[in-house]
Every structure is written in structure tokens, then in C-alpha cells.
Amino acid sequence: MEFFQTCSARRILEDTMKYLTFAAGMMAATMAVAETPVLTVYTYDSFVSDWGPGPAVEAAFEETCGCDLKFVGAGDGAALLARVKLEGARTDADIVLGLDTNLTAAARETDLFADHAIEASYAFPIGWNDAQFVPFDWGIFAFVKNADLDAPTDFKALGASDLKIVIQDPRSSTPGLGLLMWVKTAYGDESKAVWEGLSDNIVTVTKGWSEAYGMFIEGEADMVLSYTTSPAYHLIAEEDASKDAVKFTEGHYMQIEVAGKLKSTDQDALADQFLAFMVSDAFQSIIPTTNWMYPAVTPADGLPKGFETLVVPDKGLLVASDQVQAIRDEALAEWLDALSQ
Amino acid sequence: MVAAAIVAALILGTLLAVALRAEAGRGLGPSEWAAIRFTFWQAVLSATLSVALAIPVARALSRRQFPGRHLLVTLLGAPFILPVIVAVLGLLAVFGRSGVLNEILRWLGLPEVQIYGLHGVVLAHVFFNLPLATRLILMGWQQVPSERFRLAAQLDFGPREMWRVIEAPLLRRVVPSALAVIFAICLSSFAVALTVGGGPRATTVELAIYQAFRFDFDLGRAALLSCVQLLLVGTAAFVALRLSGTDSFGTGLDRVVKRWDAGGLTRIALDSFAICGATIFLILPLSMVVWDGMFGVLQMPAQVWKAAGVSLVVALASTLLMLGFALPIAIAAGGRQSWIEMVGLLGVAASPLVIGTGLFIVIFPIADPFAVAFPVTALVNAVMALPFALRILVGPVRDVIQNYGHLSHSLNVTGRHWLLLILLPRIRSVLGFACGLTAALSMGDLGVIALFADPETATLPLQMYRLMGAYRIDAASGAGLLLLCLSFGLFWLFDKGGRGRADT
Known part of the structure; x- marks a missing residue:
């Protein structure tokens, strides 16, 4: 009652x-x-x-x-x-x-x-x-590094190298998801093997972009997953040309x-x-x-000075939005499998 | 009872709100079960190790007097109240790949140590929780009246008698619940576990909740996982409650404790080792945070100061709210209803994301979520700090009730008078510690504010994250240092205010 x-x-x-x-x-x-x-x-x-x-x-x-x-x-x-x-x-x-x-x-x-x-x-x-x-x-996802570092130019070479990278978790971060889609669009069924190759290069996986970038700046990794435009911040806002991005031959995933x-x-x-x-x-x-x-639309005056120094990939990769979910779920399962071993 | 009901309603109600809002989703898959297993084990390991290491440190601190001891005891609160990201970066600056430790090892030609992995997760959690465990156990020692030690000295107790008659019962009183609190904290760890754990192997339940929310927008699964978390903590709390002794050491004259059992070279060496080890382990990462932050202070934009003001107000408000919840619950738990403390423990186990979203679902139809951002944050912070406050308060309150209850009753001192004349003066020092901890925790908490804050109103931790997200890592380190100073300042003020003249 x-x-x-x-x-x-x-x-x-x-x-x-x-x-x-x-x-x-x-x-x-x-x-x-x-x-x-x-x-x-x-x-x-x-x-x-x-x-x-x-x-x-x-x-x-x-x-x-x-x-x-x-x-x-x-x-x-x-x-x-x-x-x-x-x-x-x-x-x-x-x-x-x-x-x-x-x-x-x-x-x-x-x-x-x-x-x-x-x-x-x-x-x-x-x-x-x-x-x-x-x-x-x-934006274009890319690995950012110190300019004086000689870096491999594709995922397989990166996996074979002993460079250390820090990436974001695709389950909690946009760039992390971007990397997942990047490897998947570039390598398709082979992507699990690519992740297995990368697993000993990955120092750690962070919750968000900030943690990963912070760790890179502190010297915890040789490269961090970020954007091709990241070096522009250091160049323009801090007048620091010591960072650049690596151009990968597979093409780069876009956001x-x-x-x-x-x-x-x-x-x-x-x-x-x-x-x-x-x-x-x-x-x-x-x-x-x-x-x-x-x-999204280049202004009449063009891009600000400094942007011309940025890496421009030969090929832009993007999954059509209606296929994102299916590819994402499959790629996540592979990622978890490859990195949990 | 009312206070406990409000707390339970807040935690379980928000969970219900999320669950009701859920569309049909999938249940728990193998990856969620793996996350539950990992979460459970790392929390068990972290809690056990934190408490095991804290016992010698607390014992050493309880029987030694040395210059700077006060400062050290206060400083012990610092790692616990640091925002996660600041503490992790500090920790990595010492134990990371290019950290101090590895620099030294390289210089000595020794192999490097690798922090990333389960051991790293445990290390980080011990860093966060060793100080808390030490303080909780130290409090246990301080509740032994000085007359007991005097008697022990007169009877010429050796270490074994000391252990049997004083230390073992004392530890039985404090250790189980300290374990339960730290287990609960480690259970809801997310960013620390993932970052230091080195990858998806270190997936915790909290991360799975996060994933359910943002990756799949599966509210049902988020609510389900949150239930699992609450269940684990509930079980731990129940076990702790059954194991812990509730005997009092009887009443003394509230005299300053003098210890006669501190002599002997072995004991001095042991205590020095414990104190020095803990100090170095805790101070090094903290000094890295201070060092990094000093360069950033000048680059901090004006909004950081505004956010600092906001955070201060929220911290003080949540301290007041915490007192409103904790005192009635502690009095009830100190009496016959000791189970009631379990309600408080839920606060630390509940996922902030679930509480935040639940509150959002409840509030959105009736009011503008932005308008209530601060009251909501203060309330949630108060509830999150409640388990710690209760752990600190229940023991001493129980002692006062056991030792002075009959006398006050026969003198008809009840209600407000009892509170002001009997209870509060006797629990003053622990009350200060509880308030300090709450204020500092609230200061450093990112929790629910992120869901409610609009651009003009951010707390200091949120502003710090925003700076970091905009490449301004130096400015963010500066804000981190400011946050450390403010949290610590609040903690110190309350803690000191509570201790007054008493030599604790």
C-alpha cells in the first residue's frame, strides 16, 4: 500500500x-x-x-x-x-x-x-x-617524434625496429580509435600480425591523448600517436622546431x-x-x-606560416561512416588479442 | 540512519537511473570477465602490499621522535590527494624509461628496470595508498592510551609480549578495514592501471564501464559492470567487518604518549630503515612534480587562478557535507550498528561516470545541469570521501561511546551537549585529519565535474586537463603544482587545526 x-x-x-x-x-x-x-x-x-x-x-x-x-x-x-x-x-x-x-x-x-x-x-x-x-x-593521424630521430616509414618496419611508441586506447580515446582504423584500412586481414609486430614497441597505452603526449614530452617514448599538425603547435606557438611527424608509406588515416x-x-x-x-x-x-x-575549406589567404613545413601524406585513408562500426568492432577484437598476449 | 540512507540513495539511485535509461544491450563478454579478474587481483595485491609495508612504517613513526616528524606525517597525505595524471607523470619521472632510477642504473652499468606491467600497477597503487595505510595504522597506535605503554614498561615487556598484548589486538582493530578501503580504491582505478599496466592486459572494470559508455553507449552494460564493482567492494567490506576486532584499549587520561619500548640497536635500525625507505619512495616522485611545475607557473593563463578559486569553494563545501554524513554514521556505527559503515564504503566503489550520468539523467528534466554543477560536484566529492572519513572516525567514536557512554548517560549528558562536550574534543585530531583528507581529495578530483561543467566554470583539475589537451604541458605542470600546493595546504590546515597541542 x-x-x-x-x-x-x-x-x-x-x-x-x-x-x-x-x-x-x-x-x-x-x-x-x-x-x-x-x-x-x-x-x-x-x-x-x-x-x-x-x-x-x-x-x-x-x-x-x-x-x-x-x-x-x-x-x-x-x-x-x-x-x-x-x-x-x-x-x-x-x-x-x-x-x-x-x-x-x-x-x-x-x-x-x-x-x-x-x-x-x-x-x-x-x-x-x-x-x-x-x-x-x-586532421591526419601520424607519429610525432623528435626531429633528429631517424624513424621507420611504415608499420611493419616500425614493428621490426626497437623504437618505443606510446599510443592511446581505442576504447577511450579518439586518436586511439584512429590508429586502430588506420592499421585496419592499410592492412586488412593482415592487421593482427602488424599489431603483434608492434606489441613490443608499445611502451604503454593511455586513456587519452593528453597522457600519451605528456609521456612523450617527458621522454618516456621515442614517438607518440598524434596529428601531422602537432609539430605546427611547437613551431608556431613555442618557436620550437625540434618536433616533426613521420610520413608513412601506407598512407595516413584522416579525421x-x-x-x-x-x-x-x-x-x-x-x-x-x-x-x-x-x-x-x-x-x-x-x-x-x-x-x-x-x-575544412582553405581560406583565401592560405594556411598560416609554418604549416608548409608539415608532412603531407601521399594517400589519405578513411572508412566510410556507415562501415565504421563493423570494422571498428572487428579491429578492436584483433587489437585486444594481439596486445593481451 | 538518515545520512546513510541519503548516501545509499545517491549511489544506488543513480545506478538505477542509468539502468532504467538503458536500451537492451549485451551482457558481460569474456573481455569483461578478464577485466573483472584483473581488477580483483591487482586490487588484492595492491591493498595487501600497501598495508604490509605500512605496518613497520607506522610502528616506527609511533615510537620515534625526530626533527621533521610532524612534517613527514603530514607529507604522507600528499600522494593520495594528487590528481592521477600528475602523480603518474611524477612516478614515471622516477621509475620510467628515462626516469631517475634508470639513469642511475645505466650510469652504474646495470640492466634497466621496466615499470610497465602488473608490478608497475601495484607499485603505483602502493605509492598512492601506502601513505594512507600508514596514517590509518598510525592512528591505531595513537588510540592506545599512554597508561598502557607505561604499564608495559613497568612489567618489562619484551618485543614478544608487546606484540601479543598491545600490537596484535591493535592491528586487528585497524588492519582489516584499512585493507578494505584500499582494496576499494584500487578496484575503481582506471587511468593509473592502464597507463602503468602497459596495455590492454591491464584493463580494469572502470575502463570497461568507460568503454560501455563512450564506445558502445550501452548504459545497461555500464550499470551491470558498476554493480559488479559494488558487489566486490561490498564483499570485501563484509569480510573486513567480520575480521576486525572492536575491543577498546580502555580509557586513559588523554595524556601525551611516552614510549619506553624504543631502545635497542636492532629496533632503531629497523625503524630508521622503514622511515627512510618510505620517505624516499614517496618524496622523490613528489619532488619531480614540484620541479616540473616550477617552470610552468609563469605560463599559467588567468583562468587557472579562477579555477583554483572554484576548486577551493567546492572543496570546503564538500568537507562540510562530509561532516554532515560522516558524524551521524560514525556515531551509529560506533554504537551497535557497525554494519552501517559499509554504506559509506560504497562511495569509493561507485564509478564516478555512473554516478555522474545517473545524476544527469535525474537532474536534466528538472533543472539545468550547468546551474547545479557545483553543488552536485561538492555532494559527490563528499560521498566519495566518506569511506575514508568513516574509517578514520568510527574507531575513535566507538572508543568514546564505549568508555564514556555509561558515565554520560548517568549524568544525563545527551544530544548537543554530549556532542560538544564529550565527543568532539576527544576526536578532534581524527576529525581534523578526516576534514583535511576530504578537502584535499575534493580539490584534486576530476570525477563528475567534467559532465556538468560549462566553459566558464571549471575546477582546477579540469582546467589542468584542458591545458594538457591543448599542448600546453608546461602550463599544465604549473597548474599541477598549484593544485598540489592548494590540496596540501588545505590538508595541512585541517590536520594541524585538529591536532592542536596534542603530540600525535
Whole structure:
């Protein structure tokens, strides 16, 4: 009896709460329309930090939109998608910015994202025809080392060498997953053997990029899995030319970062305007020296000085987003097998 | 009882929220079972070794007086309260491939040591937990009234009698629960185990939870794994509770302890070895953190200071909350309901990711998660620190109840008066230690804030991770040093405030 009473009491409480939230939401919405419209963009943490692209992008967009652009940071790319899934259609977000091609299929499955009509001539070496997601930058995974180190130029030679590398765990980190896909696309069925060759070179596997890069800087490994653009940070921000990336003959796996508009947005036109702004020069020229990635569309003024020194791979590798999940699960099983022995 | 119910509700309720939100997922596969096995064994090894090594150190500290002893006892708290990434980098600077130890070995022409592997995981966990174990066991020694040692000296006790009459019962009182607490901490280890463990062999349950969340978004499996974690800790706590003695050493006059059993060359050599060994093992990695950080302090952006302020407020708030939970539970557990302490232990076993997500699911429909980021963080930090606080408080509170309970009852001193006049003055020093530990832990915790924080409001550890994620490793080391100083400062203030004049 008591159980039923508590249940119904909870129901009443929940209903009241729902109503209150709804009323508050309505009030906020009405007020927002009456005042400056607010465009809410969910993104990953490092995008919004003071040294990331967020502040400059916000200033540039607010100059033209007559709106208030609000960035909300939610962990990293995977955490961002989890957040959107948890919030569902009730989310405050109008735009989600910072998913990558490994996540877009899962994001599409949620049916929360709307179609876009943006067209641009992208700088990355593959065609782009995704109905829901618009690229805003891209990067190329690579091993970063000290410039004076002579490094092997493919995975098999690396496996045969006695160089020590530190990598990230694909289960908890985006670059870690990138490496998994890289080896899998380059070697297919042979990839397990490649991992077995690499296993005695791997000093350790870290939870995220930061730990791995920190360990590399502290001298715990000869090379770390990062991006071809990492040396640009040291060169431009620290005026330190002592780091470079290794060009692998198999080609390099790419990461394309995208944004999408949510169906539940109450700022439809403004969201479209933001997506169009996102592929314009004003946004794209901010990316290289704040996000340390390549802009999705090369700005008219070209890339900042220093980027011309970076390694450019002969071939860019990428798994189509609808095949990611199947390949990922198989590759993970191989990876676990090869490294757990 | 109410406090215990709130804590249980927070931990189990959030778990339920996650489980209810789950879509049908797959159950536990072989890789999860492997993770459970690894987690269990490394936690058993780490806890056993931490406590086994802590016993000689605590004994040495309890019967020796030397300059800097106070500072050393306080410093023992430091590794435990460091954020994981700072401590791991410090540890690697000593034991890593290009660490101090290997530099020396290379210079001597000896083979290098390899830290990565199960032994590395245990080493790292001992580094984190040896100090805590030492403090917990040292507290056990300090609860023996000075009159007992006086009597022992008068009766001319040798080491064997000393062991049988004083030390063995004393250890039986403190060791099982110290083991359980450290087992629980090591059970939820993730980044340390993975990084120092050298690869996927060192997959822990917490990593499997993380994977279920972000890799597969399988909330059901995350909740299931979290249950496994809680079950393991629950069992450990139950065993510890059954094994631990609850006899009191009786009451004394709260006099300063003087020890007569400290003479003899062997004992002096043994104690010096224990103290010096532990000090070097703990201080070296810490000094690497300080050294690395000093270069970064000047490069820290202004946000770091703001984040430091935020962290201070959260730390103090969670200390207050912890007291609100811990005192009632400790009083209940000190009386007849000793099982109630188990509730507190759940706090350390619960995955922060599950608690955070559960809270998010609960809060999102009613309020803006960002608006409640700080209260939520303070609350969760308080609950996470609860097991340590309880471990520290329950023994002394039980003593006060056993020794003064009848007298106070017959004098009709109850309620607030009993609390203020009888209990609090007698547990002042342990209360200070518990508060210091909570404040420092909360200061260094990354836990749930990452799920709730918006860009303008970050705590210091989160800001440090963000700096690291943006290549600013020097600035991040600076922030790490600041974090170390603040955590340690808070810890020192509370600990010292609690100790007052008493020579402990």
C-alpha cells in the first residue's frame, strides 16, 4: 500500500515538474524571441577553452548575426554524442559541433539531426556528400617524434625496429580509435600480425591523448600517436622546431570533424546561417592556430606560416561512416588479442 | 540512519537511473570477465602490499621522535590527494624509461628496470595508498592510551609480549578495514592501471564501464559492470567487518604518549630503515612534480587562478557535507550498528561516470545541469570521501561511546551537549585529519565535474586537463603544482587545526 502511495506521489511530483519545466521553457523561449535570439552550440571542451577557437568564432559570428552565440562544452567528441543521446529531443542545443566521421553513423541513427544545404569545396582529399553533417576541420593521424630521430616509414618496419611508441586506447580515446582504423584500412586481414609486430614497441597505452603526449614530452617514448599538425603547435606557438611527424608509406588515416543541426532547434534559420558561416573564411582562418587542425575549406589567404613545413601524406585513408562500426568492432577484437598476449 | 540512507540513495539511485535509461544491450563478454579478474587481483595485491609495508612504517613513526616528524606525517597525505595524471607523470619521472632510477642504473652499468606491467600497477597503487595505510595504522597506535605503554614498561615487556598484548589486538582493530578501503580504491582505478599496466592486459572494470559508455553507449552494460564493482567492494567490506576486532584499549587520561619500548640497536635500525625507505619512495616522485611545475607557473593563463578559486569553494563545501554524513554514521556505527559503515564504503566503489550520468539523467528534466554543477560536484566529492572519513572516525567514536557512554548517560549528558562536550574534543585530531583528507581529495578530483561543467566554470583539475589537451604541458605542470600546493595546504590546515597541542 505504501509502495503505491509513494508511486502516485512521485507521479504527481513528476507531472508537476514536467509542467514547470515546460512553463519555464516556454517563458524562456518567449523571452528569447523578444530579446536577442540565442544560438546554442554543443561542442567539445577544448573548442571552447580560451586558447581554443571558441572565443574568436563567437566574436566573428556575433558581428553579423545579431544574435547571442553560446558554446557549451561537453567533454570530447564521444562524450558529446553521449550527451546529445541522453538529452534527446528535449535538448537546448541547436547545433552539435565536434563529432567526427567515426561517430556520424551513430549520430545519424539517433534521428535527431536535420538535413543541411551547405556546399563548399573541401580541402581534404575525398568527396563529401553527407546529408546531415558539415565538415569544419580535419586532421591526419601520424607519429610525432623528435626531429633528429631517424624513424621507420611504415608499420611493419616500425614493428621490426626497437623504437618505443606510446599510443592511446581505442576504447577511450579518439586518436586511439584512429590508429586502430588506420592499421585496419592499410592492412586488412593482415592487421593482427602488424599489431603483434608492434606489441613490443608499445611502451604503454593511455586513456587519452593528453597522457600519451605528456609521456612523450617527458621522454618516456621515442614517438607518440598524434596529428601531422602537432609539430605546427611547437613551431608556431613555442618557436620550437625540434618536433616533426613521420610520413608513412601506407598512407595516413584522416579525421574529419563535423557539425550538424538538430531537428529540435527553435532557431532554424540562425542555425543554417551558422553552418554557412562555419565553412566561410572568417571561421576557417581561425581553426589552424587555435584547434591545430587543417581548415575544412582553405581560406583565401592560405594556411598560416609554418604549416608548409608539415608532412603531407601521399594517400589519405578513411572508412566510410556507415562501415565504421563493423570494422571498428572487428579491429578492436584483433587489437585486444594481439596486445593481451 | 538518515545520512546513510541519503548516501545509499545517491549511489544506488543513480545506478538505477542509468539502468532504467538503458536500451537492451549485451551482457558481460569474456573481455569483461578478464577485466573483472584483473581488477580483483591487482586490487588484492595492491591493498595487501600497501598495508604490509605500512605496518613497520607506522610502528616506527609511533615510537620515534625526530626533527621533521610532524612534517613527514603530514607529507604522507600528499600522494593520495594528487590528481592521477600528475602523480603518474611524477612516478614515471622516477621509475620510467628515462626516469631517475634508470639513469642511475645505466650510469652504474646495470640492466634497466621496466615499470610497465602488473608490478608497475601495484607499485603505483602502493605509492598512492601506502601513505594512507600508514596514517590509518598510525592512528591505531595513537588510540592506545599512554597508561598502557607505561604499564608495559613497568612489567618489562619484551618485543614478544608487546606484540601479543598491545600490537596484535591493535592491528586487528585497524588492519582489516584499512585493507578494505584500499582494496576499494584500487578496484575503481582506471587511468593509473592502464597507463602503468602497459596495455590492454591491464584493463580494469572502470575502463570497461568507460568503454560501455563512450564506445558502445550501452548504459545497461555500464550499470551491470558498476554493480559488479559494488558487489566486490561490498564483499570485501563484509569480510573486513567480520575480521576486525572492536575491543577498546580502555580509557586513559588523554595524556601525551611516552614510549619506553624504543631502545635497542636492532629496533632503531629497523625503524630508521622503514622511515627512510618510505620517505624516499614517496618524496622523490613528489619532488619531480614540484620541479616540473616550477617552470610552468609563469605560463599559467588567468583562468587557472579562477579555477583554483572554484576548486577551493567546492572543496570546503564538500568537507562540510562530509561532516554532515560522516558524524551521524560514525556515531551509529560506533554504537551497535557497525554494519552501517559499509554504506559509506560504497562511495569509493561507485564509478564516478555512473554516478555522474545517473545524476544527469535525474537532474536534466528538472533543472539545468550547468546551474547545479557545483553543488552536485561538492555532494559527490563528499560521498566519495566518506569511506575514508568513516574509517578514520568510527574507531575513535566507538572508543568514546564505549568508555564514556555509561558515565554520560548517568549524568544525563545527551544530544548537543554530549556532542560538544564529550565527543568532539576527544576526536578532534581524527576529525581534523578526516576534514583535511576530504578537502584535499575534493580539490584534486576530476570525477563528475567534467559532465556538468560549462566553459566558464571549471575546477582546477579540469582546467589542468584542458591545458594538457591543448599542448600546453608546461602550463599544465604549473597548474599541477598549484593544485598540489592548494590540496596540501588545505590538508595541512585541517590536520594541524585538529591536532592542536596534542603530540600525535
